Amino acid sequence: MSILENTNQRVKKFSIIDLKLAQGTAIFFSLVIIKLLPQIMNLSIWWFVGLLVVFGIKPCYVFFFKK
16 A cells, blocks of 8 residues: 555545644644744745645636536
8 A cells, every 4th residue: 555545544534623623733833834934924925826826726626627
């Protein structure tokens, strides 16, 4: 069994609460990184908007168009 198959099997055991807790963990982890490296926030807002679009394309495609 590969690492990805093993990870998929483990993630399938998550409930909605587990997923939301993991999401919250990722948010707070990013906040810690931002506090440790404050020069990141000196970037133009358009970098963040661009990354938002790039990272949001596939989930939106799967949610709205994939059958």
